Amino acid sequence: MLMSKQKKNVNVNVKRLLISINVLGSAGPIRFVVNEEELVATVIDTALKSYAREGRLPILGTDITTFALYCPLVGSDALSPWERIGSHGARNFMLCKKPQANNGVGDADNGTRVVSRSRRGGGSWKAWFNKSLNLKISTH
DSSP: OOOOOOOOOOOTTSOEEEEEEEETTSSSOEEEEEETTSBHHHHHHHHHHHHHHTTOSSOOOSOGGGEEEEOTTTOSSOOOTTSBGGGGOOOEEEEEEOOOOOOOEEOTTTOOEEOOOOSSSOOOHHHHHHHHHHHHOOOO
């Protein structure tokens, strides 16, 4: 009696990438394999679940809408949650919480709002990156 294995319908043209995601404030990167066609939102979700499963600190939560994924090679703008992770050819990313705007104090005279950012959790990966570069520069 021959038993045949049914192969899954897999597209052989889709490349798989080993990506590395650094989380601001965490000890080290999270690494996992993704299809280059996966959406950035799916990658953020997978990263948050892996981060929580490993018991890493600081605790981030699971709401993907409060996070942004950055690619230092592309520029300073966050990647769109609807673009493909492989569209830029990068494999290293930075996951950061999006800045949260508090309910500002209204100005009675002109109706403008003053929005303050909390000191904790409001940092950006750009500031962290620039600070790390300054620490590595030495004079001879």
